[in-house]
Amino acid sequence: MLQIDWVDFKSFIDTHNLSIQYITINNSYLMKAFNGAFTLECQVYKTDPANSDQTDFETNYIPTANNNLDPKDSDGSTIIRQKTTRTGWHYEPRALDFWTSKRASLYNLKHNGNGIDDGDDYNDASHKFYNGAGAELVQGGEELDAVFQARLDANCIKTVVDWQATYDFDVIGGNIHVKTPPTTRAYIWATVAPDIPENLGGSVPYFAGGFNLSFFYDGQFERFNGHGVKSFAYDPVYNSNKVRFTIKHALGEQIGIQIILDQFKA
Numbered sequence: 001m002l003q004i005d006w007v008d009f010k011s012f013i014d015t016h017n018l019s020i021q022y023i024t025i026n027n028s029y030l031m032k033a034f035n036g037a038f039t040l041e042c043q044v045y046k047t048d049p050a051n052s053d054q055t056d057f058e059t060n061y062i063p064t065a066n067n068n069l070d071p072k073d074s075d076g077s078t079i080i081r082q083k084t085t086r087t088g089w090h091y092e093p094r095a096l097d098f099w100t101s102k103r104a105s106l107y108n109l110k111h112n113g114n115g116i117d118d119g120d121d122y123n124d125a126s127h128k129f130y131n132g133a134g135a136e137l138v139q140g141g142e143e144l145d146a147v148f149q150a151r152l153d154a155n156c157i158k159t160v161v162d163w164q165a166t167y168d169f170d171v172i173g174g175n176i177h178v179k180t181p182p183t184t185r186a187y188i189w190a191t192v193a194p195d196i197p198e199n200l201g202g203s204v205p206y207f208a209g210g211f212n213l214s215f216f217y218d219g220q221f222e223r224f225n226g227h228g229v230k231s232f233a234y235d236p237v238y239n240s241n242k243v244r245f246t247i248k249h250a251l252g253e254q255i256g257i258q259i260i261l262d263q264f265k266a
Helices: 006-016 052-060 145-155
Strands: 021-025 028-035 038-045 094-099 125-130 158-163 169-179 187-192 220-232 243-248 256-265
Touching: 006 028, 006 038, 006 052, 028 052, 038 052, 094 158, 243 256
Parallel strands: none
Antiparallel strands: 021 028, 028 038, 094 256, 125 158, 158 243, 169 220, 169 256, 187 243
C-alpha cells in the first residue's frame, strides 16, 4: 500500500477515471484508489476553516466517491462489461457465399442498389478453380459461359476463395454454413497469410487438418470461436491479412458454402 499526498492522488484518479473509496475517521478523510491490483492511499485532514485539499475533495470528488467498483443490477448480481475491441469500433460480421466448381457464384456485394445483384462489389475477394494438375481453369475472352462451365464440370477438383479486407479489423471467430453437402468426401481448409511461407511466419492454418464437408447435413451451420480477438492490419505489400479458403472436392462437384467472419472494425 502506497500513501501519497492529495495532489498526486487526485491526478492518478483523474488520469485513470477511477472512483475514490473513502471513510471519515479521526477527523480526516481516509481514501483509497484501486486500479486492478495496484492500490493508492491518501489522507486529507478536516480543519476549520477548511484547508484547500479538504475543500477540493468535498466539492469535486465526494459527489462521485464510493461508487461500486463492480456495478450490480437490481438483483445484486455483478454486471460484467469487458471491453472487447478498440474505441469507436463496432461489431460487423462479414459474409461470403459461393459454390464449388460453379462460375460466377461468389456473392460479395454491398447493400446498396435495389435488386439482389445490383449492389457494388466489395472487390476484396476472388473465386478460382483448379484441375488435377494444379493449373487454374480460367474462362477465355471469347469463351461462352456455358462452355466454360462445362470445362469446370469436367475438370475442376479444387475451388479457392481468397478474402483480403482493405481495412484493419479484429477477428473473433467464424461460421460455416453448408448447402447441398457432398455425397463423397470433400474438405475445406482456411489459411491466413497464404502468400508467406510457414518458416517466415505465414501460411497459418485456421481450419487445421481440413474439415470433411460430407459430415455436414443440408443447411448445417457450425460456429468457431477463439474466445478472444486477433488483430489484422491491412497489408497490401505482404498480404499478411489475406484469408484463403481451399475446398478439394469430387470432379465438377457443386457444394454451396457460406462463410461468415465475426469481426470488429472502425
